[in-house]
Amino acid sequence: MALIEARQLSKHFRVGQRGGLLRRLRDQPSGGRDVAAVTDISFTVEPGEMVAYIGPNGAGKSTTIKMLTGILVPSSGQANVAGLVPWQQRTTLASRIGVVFGQRTQLWWDLPLHESFRLLQHIYRIPTDRYRENLAQLTAVLDLAPFLDRPVRQLSLGQRMRGDLAAAILHEPPILYLDEPTIGLDVVAKERIRTFLQERNQQQGTTILLTTHDMADISRLCERMLIIDHGKLLYDGRVSAISEYYGGQRRLIVDLADDVADPVVPGAHLERREGSRLWLSFRRDETTAPALIATLTARYPIRDLTLEEPDIEAVVRRIYEEGLPGDATAPTGAPMVAP
Amino acid sequence: MDKLRLYRLLLAARLRSQLQYRVSFALEATSSFTTPFVELIAILILFRTFPNLGGWTAGEVVFLYGLATTSLAVAEMLSSGIDQTSDLIREGNFDRILIRPVNPLLQVLATDFQLRKIGRLMQGGVALTLAQLLITPHWTLLKGLVFFSALCSTVLVFCTIFLIGAAICFWTIDRSEIQNVFVYGGTEIASNPLNIYDQRLQALFLYLIPIGLTVFYPALYILGKPDPLMLPPFMPFLAPVVALLFLSLGLLIWEFGLRHYQGTGS
Amino acid sequence: MRAYLAAARMSYWRYYTYSIATIAGVITNGFFGLLRSYVFIAFYQNRPIAAGYRLSDALTYVWLSQAMIMPLFMWGWVEIAETIRTGAIASDLTRPINYFGYWLSRDLGRAGYHTLFRWLPTMMLGIIFFRITVPTAPLTWLAYLISLLLAIILSFCLRFMINVVGFWTTDVRGISGMVLLFVNFFTGFLIPLEFFPPAARAIVLQLPFAGLVSIPNRIFLGQATGAEIFLLLGQQLGWTIVLILAAHLLLHVATRKLVVQGG
Numbered sequence: 001m002a003l004i005e006a007r008q009l010s011k012h013f014r015v016g017q018r019g020g021l022l023r024r025l026r027d028q029p030s031g032g033r034d035v036a037a038v039t040d041i042s043f044t045v046e047p048g049e050m051v052a053y054i055g056p057n058g059a060g061k062s063t064t065i066k067m068l069t070g071i072l073v074p075s076s077g078q079a080n081v082a083g084l085v086p087w088q089q090r091t092t093l094a095s096r097i098g099v100v101f102g103q104r105t106q107l108w109w110d111l112p113l114h115e116s117f118r119l120l121q122h123i124y125r126i127p128t129d130r131y132r133e134n135l136a137q138l139t140a141v142l143d144l145a146p147f148l149d150r151p152v153r154q155l156s157l158g159q160r161m162r163g164d165l166a167a168a169i170l171h172e173p174p175i176l177y178l179d180e181p182t183i184g185l186d187v188v189a190k191e192r193i194r195t196f197l198q199e200r201n202q203q204q205g206t207t208i209l210l211t212t213h214d215m216a217d218i219s220r221l222c223e224r225m226l227i228i229d230h231g232k233l234l235y236d237g238r239v240s241a242i243s244e245y246y247g248g249q250r251r252l253i254v255d256l257a258d259d260v261a262d263p264v265v266p267g268a269h270l271e272r273r274e275g276s277r278l279w280l281s282f283r284r285d286e287t288t289a290p291a292l293i294a295t296l297t298a299r300y301p302i303r304d305l306t307l308e309e310p311d312i313e314a315v316v317r318r319i320y321e322e323g324l325p326g327d328a329t330a331p332t333g334a335p336m337v338a339p
Numbered sequence: 340m341d342k343l344r345l346y347r348l349l350l351a352a353r354l355r356s357q358l359q360y361r362v363s364f365a366l367e368a369t370s371s372f373t374t375p376f377v378e379l380i381a382i383l384i385l386f387r388t389f390p391n392l393g394g395w396t397a398g399e400v401v402f403l404y405g406l407a408t409t410s411l412a413v414a415e416m417l418s419s420g421i422d423q424t425s426d427l428i429r430e431g432n433f434d435r436i437l438i439r440p441v442n443p444l445l446q447v448l449a450t451d452f453q454l455r456k457i458g459r460l461m462q463g464g465v466a467l468t469l470a471q472l473l474i475t476p477h478w479t480l481l482k483g484l485v486f487f488s489a490l491c492s493t494v495l496v497f498c499t500i501f502l503i504g505a506a507i508c509f510w511t512i513d514r515s516e517i518q519n520v521f522v523y524g525g526t527e528i529a530s531n532p533l534n535i536y537d538q539r540l541q542a543l544f545l546y547l548i549p550i551g552l553t554v555f556y557p558a559l560y561i562l563g564k565p566d567p568l569m570l571p572p573f574m575p576f577l578a579p580v581v582a583l584l585f586l587s588l589g590l591l592i593w594e595f596g597l598r599h600y601q602g603t604g605s
Numbered sequence: 606m607r608a609y610l611a612a613a614r615m616s617y618w619r620y621y622t623y624s625i626a627t628i629a630g631v632i633t634n635g636f637f638g639l640l641r642s643y644v645f646i647a648f649y650q651n652r653p654i655a656a657g658y659r660l661s662d663a664l665t666y667v668w669l670s671q672a673m674i675m676p677l678f679m680w681g682w683v684e685i686a687e688t689i690r691t692g693a694i695a696s697d698l699t700r701p702i703n704y705f706g707y708w709l710s711r712d713l714g715r716a717g718y719h720t721l722f723r724w725l726p727t728m729m730l731g732i733i734f735f736r737i738t739v740p741t742a743p744l745t746w747l748a749y750l751i752s753l754l755l756a757i758i759l760s761f762c763l764r765f766m767i768n769v770v771g772f773w774t775t776d777v778r779g780i781s782g783m784v785l786l787f788v789n790f791f792t793g794f795l796i797p798l799e800f801f802p803p804a805a806r807a808i809v810l811q812l813p814f815a816g817l818v819s820i821p822n823r824i825f826l827g828q829a830t831g832a833e834i835f836l837l838l839g840q841q842l843g844w845t846i847v848l849i850l851a852a853h854l855l856l857h858v859a860t861r862k863l864v865v866q867g868g
Contacts, residue, residue: 123441
């Protein structure tokens with residue numbers, strides 16, 4: 001039986017009535033807009049999986065995680081995590097999950113790091129010997145020793161992130177929710193954390209749901225990924241399928257000298273156009289940057305250009321608009337579940 | 340028992356970190372001592388000119404003031420964690436509390452303990468001592484018990500006001516003004532004989548926010564004064580009951596707020 | 606000059622957006638005015654007049670003091686200290702306008718808003734519920750408004766200096782708390798200074814703090830006539846000038862520290 005199961009989870013918020021008494025008074029009783037944050041999300045996660053959960057900002061990732069952890073009550077739908085209904089048995093479930101919030105720490109800001117750990121030991125009721133063992137192991141693996149006695153507010157982002165990871169794992173939860181665990185970190189720090197997560201998953205069998213904007217995180221760690229956009233699940237399947245198609249993608253942003261009504265650029269896909277600025281994506285194996293630039297300049301004079309690697313926003317937008325490669329169905333309804 | 344231990348642990352850690360800022364701590368402790376001190380002096384100055392207030396002498400009023408202030412001080416120290424709930428929610432830090440296998444209210448309570456408010460506590464002590472010197476009430480064991488229960492009950496009432504103030508934040512209402520009105524307004528009312536106020540105010544602070552019942556009536560009994568409002572004679576002894584009832588109301592509102600927060604999210 | 610006017614106007618409109626907070630604040634002011642009125646009503650059962658105040662004077666005094674809380678803004682103003690903490694002050698100081706004047710303009714804009722939307726409504730509440738008396742002679746109003754303006758500037762100087770102390774200590778709130786002591790007590794906010802014992806009264810009436818609440822209130826109540834008004838205004842003005850100089854001096858010392866130590 002699946003460790004995490006979501007069945008047609010939906011959540012909508014009433015916007016326009018929150019905040020401000022006057023606004024509330026001014027609204028009609030049934031006023032306010034209904035914003036669907038998440039619509040009909042269904043998926044299962046087996047024990048030991050490491051799944052990427054991605055989508056643009058505001059797509060509904062945090063909302064889904066909040067429902068799975070019991071913080072938020074869904075408007076409709078069901079979920080089952082480790083045999084418990086999250087929003088009904090939140091405190092029971094809490095001992096079996098670990099969460100890293102990414103932007104915000106769950107450590108005590110003014111206290112030394114080791115004090116945060118000690119407090120967590122008591123909060124999660126970790127037996128002393130297991131606590132010491134875990135702490136020693138985590139300190140070694142994440143190299144926490146140099147700053148264990150420093151207040152959290154004095155730590156660098158990388159140090160704090162490692163501290164938060166340790167804090168989330170201290171009580172050995174079978175399930176981990178990681179929300180942007182490598183955001184803002186330098187390459188070395190990212191790599192260290194990715195290695196750590198991989199070990200955890202492979203050696204301890206910890207089930208990990210990873211939210212990230214970093215495609216490198218995903219390709220390194222996860223075999224499976226869920227893509228969400230505008231509250232709907234677009235894709236549930238192998239990472240390789242997507243990266244094979246999009247991994248070779250690059251983007252050229254070019255400012256033409258004059259406005260062109262219908263620019264035609266063979267060898268590249270026109271993603272977007274604003275006035276004289278074009279966003280072109282092309283595949284590494286189909287054409288090279290110099291070749292593309294040459295083609296362009298032959299047709300239209302260029303004023304300026306930038307070369308980019310695609311981000312998750314572009315990938316998702318493209319999937320949303322065009323559907324998945326090799327699949328005729330446009331993703332307006334059920335998600336595509338690929339092998 | 341586990342929960343108590345956790346609470347103590349959290350507080351100890353907090354205190355340690357606060358005492359590190361010695362200078363600013365000393366300054367704040369001093370100011371929290373002197374600020375209410377001037378309120379006391381103001382009372383005494385007025386009594387130089389006016390011999391009584393609604394039939395109460397200076398010493399008797401100082402007694403009321405001491406009881407109210409001491410209770411407020413203890414409540415402030417205990418509730419500072421609750422007070423920060425609005426910040427927690429606004430900064431998006433409340434979710435981390437919901438992630439943990441401990442009751443959110445307990446966690447919130449243990450978030451902070453403002454030692455610096457000890458100044459107001461000392462001030463309350465000074466006022467009570469002064470009252471004792473001025474009027475030397477005839478103490479009996481029962482009166483002592485009533486005094487102690489009045490103190491605890493009033494602390495509970497103030498804590499509940501802070502709790503309700505925090506719960507309101509779940510509905511994203513800015514509660515600072517409302518809370519100030521009831522906390523500091525309530526303290527002022529409790530520091531004066533209840534009979535000087537308009538009847539509606541009396542009713543508000545007797546039956547809704549029962550600080551009148553936890554300060555004024557026990558004081559009537561201890562000081563041996565007749566009841567100007569002609570309420571039943573067992574009123575002075577009701578303080579703990581009323582406080583607990585009010586606390587239940589507060590806890591209910593907190594639960595409602597928490598559920599609303601989880602229904603609509605942050 | 607235009608820069609200062611712009612600063613004042615910007616500050617005014619910034620506060621204008623806090624309409625709910627203002628309504629809530631007026632209710633708070635009204636509530637405390639209510640409470641303190643009852644205390645004086647009960648006190649005055651003893652005698653009809655005390656320290657030169659009749660009950661009606663005392664009630665007006667209570668509501669005036671409540672009304673003045675926000676225009677004076679003595680409680681918890683740490684905006685400059687914030688810029689010190691964040692370091693933004695470094696760029697502020699390099700601007701080609703007088704730093705003190707800039708912040709004063711902003712504060713006057715704010716005070717303008719608070720006078721219209723806190724002082725006025727609070728006094729209306731006092732009139733409605735306790736029939737407090739307001740002056741009838743236009744000259745009294747003029748004198749009061751001048752006095753109020755001076756009180757605001759005086760208050761600004763004090764706040765400015767407290768904030769500038771933020772150059773030396775990170776916790777300005779502690780000091781701000783100590784100032785509460787003086788504000789509450791020596792300004793005459795809690796009780797009219799005339800109630801003080803004779804020896805203390807003489808001193809307290811001459812302090813700069815008296816110019817914050819006591820002097821404007823007395824002018825409003827008509828307790829000063831003709832030449833006396835000029836004397837009181839002169840006292841306020843004198844202290845204001847002294848404090849403006851002190852503020853500039855303190856700022857000078859502080860900025861020297863900034864330059865030398867690099868913040």
